[in-house]
Amino acid sequence: MAESMKGLQRTCRCTELDESSIGKTVTMMGWVQKSRNKGGLVFTDLRDRSGILQIVFEECDCGAEVFEKAGRLRSEFVIAVTGVVRSRGKDQNKDLKTGAIEISARALRILSESEVPPFPIEDGIKTKEEVRLRYRYLDLRRPELARKIMTRAQIAFKVRSFLQEEGFLEIETPTLIKSTPEGARDFLVPSRLHHGSFYALPQSPQLLKQLLMVSGMDRYFQLARCYRDEDLRADRQPEFTQIDMELSFVDVDDVIEVNERLLQYLFREICNVEIPLPIPRMRWIDAMETYGSDKPDMRFGMPLQDVTDVVKDCGFSVFRDCAAEGGWVKGICVKGQAHMPRKKIDAYAEMAKEAGAKGLAWLSLQEDGSRKSSFAKFLSEDELKALEGAMGCVPGDLLLFVSDKKRETVWNVLGTLRLALGRDLSLIDEKAWKFLWVTEFPMFEWSDELGRYQAMHHPFTMPMEEDLPMLDTDQGSVRAKAYDIVLNGTELGGGSVRIHQADVQEKMLEKLGFTPEMADQQFGFLMQAFHYGVPPHAGLAYGLDRLAMWMVGSDTIRDVIAFPKIKDGSDPMMDAPAPVFDQQQLEDLGIRLAKENQ
């Protein structure tokens, strides 16, 4: 039978008491972590979000009635205890923050009883995530997860205080907006007042924040909930939070400068990590050529090296023909792995094929100078020497090569192998924080599916001034004033300088295959705004969830989201999405379901 807390007031949280509190009478409230009944006395560990504190019930101190009640305490009961703080003398618990003290109970109320929880409420459990997510409210009681959610709250607080200090205004933008083409699938919301019409939930507040710049707001930010109806990953949820910002009268360097200081501030305050500034920058093309990735993991080396010129006349027809057709041959040198067994090399070859390669050529130079290789027999000694020299290969090293007509394939395959090798060979310094700006992204990327170019970032991104003439002559080579911030091989955020001229924006939309009518229908409000005085502006958005994930040391984004969704986009706790309960709801919206969904 649950008791009332009438007349009681909680004094403080568990770990807010220490030896200086000895002698004080306090009232503590929280959950029973564990109760140890020794017969003549009962020890109860009381838990709240701050930690654990030991309560002692002794009949001589608390009386028979309270002592009998204490004997009934079970895990996860919610209780209120009034008692006196005292020292634990010799019997201290060094594993507990409050291990030097305990509460000698005088009064006890059981505010709520509990069934036996479906899994232990403690750190380090191996319970399947499936079960934990169904009882997420219990999972969140576990200290390690609670700490992560509390750290996320701290991050949000620090972001706000830093940006406010820098003159940014926190402005909310609507989440019922217009569907835009391009990009990810939208979540749609049917309109009751306009049957047959739909709102879309924003994938980002992109256009709205640009309009705020037109409004003269100058510096804006928002912790914006965003929605993308795509498949989930360990670091991807259908709804997620962006630290979204936009600045007027700035160029690339200005955005980078303030954001470097933001990152430095956050990591110093939250993680006690000092990020040296400036954060290194790398052009997109160099990131691809050197690491085979637009978000390179800089915690280890093993760069990609181009040997197309070295092998263009060699005896190995695969390389020779590829070079002759304007293709690419690149390799990586895996230091000290000449002894790698054939089986493992074959596994990497399989990985290479899955990543799109036709095959993987390999050569190991043994310590005694002999070679093992899939292709060395086609090359002369001089050609081999030249190749090994170009790769910086010394005895004991293993070389892996990929050739393809498309440079994207070579990048992708070797980039994948590099990451796998870095992980498998423990080359990654897990304690390192390697930040990197990747700049000068291509403006466009070709879409086979659409049969035309797509915006790599988005259609409002400013091309680099010197590349503007190429819009008509060499569209694929136009670079954008776009930048990504990368941490340890993860994209934390990205942004760009935006187009602020109506004529350039019209040209861009035309290049992306929009007819003037389509452009007007989709973005008319933006184009209209661009006729009334637009400040040059630029911005950036971080994935707050990913940032928080790194800062708390998790490998899944779910750990920093209070109520995350599972792989199929559903919520196993509240069982959403679900069919509508009341048919009237559908009728109000003017929606009729296909037969198979009724």
Added chain:
RNA sequence: GGCCCGGUAGCGAAGUUGCUUAUCGCGCCGCCCUGUCACGGCGGAGGCCACGGGUUCGAGUCCCGUUCGGGUCGCCA
């Protein structure tokens, strides 16, 4: 949509080339215990081996299908 891994008491696991009553730890329930804190002692309860079909004298184990969960590729301006 493809590929990979997994599902055995509330939780975590074991279960051999197919064989009697499916095992272990934690938790849970009862009794005992005045310094425990991974409390201890004694006793006890708890299972549609994910679901469906097949092979077999006999299936947790082998085969097929389904389902649920995770990872990954596609996808994610």
